[in-house]
Amino acid sequence: MVAGDAARAVPAGTIRYWAAAKAAAGVAEEPYHAATLADALAAARQRHADRGEFARVLGSSSFLVDGAPVGGRDHESVQLVAGGTVEVLPPFAGG
Template sequence: MARGTMRYWAAAKAAAGTHEEPFDAGTLAEAIEAALARDGRGADFARVVGRSSFLIDGDPVGGRPHGSVELPEGGVVEVLPPFAGG
């Protein structure tokens, strides 16, 4: 298990109701599951997260299965929803 910070941007921030929060998880999938399970999070948050891209300490996760992405101690997970424009 690693402890770190999840940061939300744009629509993910609005749906989460916060800019950032701590995580305690071994993998990205576990961190996402914990974030989805937090009280007050509804279907809108799940939809946004389901369409989001992720960076871990600035490195893109890309198409890797989230369960295979181990989180580093003190790491930062950025949740980036799709953005309009380019």
């Protein structure tokens, strides 16, 4: 890999789905290949476009990136790293 290729490398990591997000995705986890949280979520929406509830659940979920809450930050500004983890946390009843 040459220096220019390293700058264009897209990080790979894991998206983990919890509770209703897991049910809507039909999987507990899957890989991401994305530079930002927005890119990872857009790719996940495309992968699960045939699962009607997925986009709705994703839209109401909170996210942790490498253990840190995303909160109200713009998903485009949340950088992902190689080997990182995105946790998708739908609203939980009673909590």
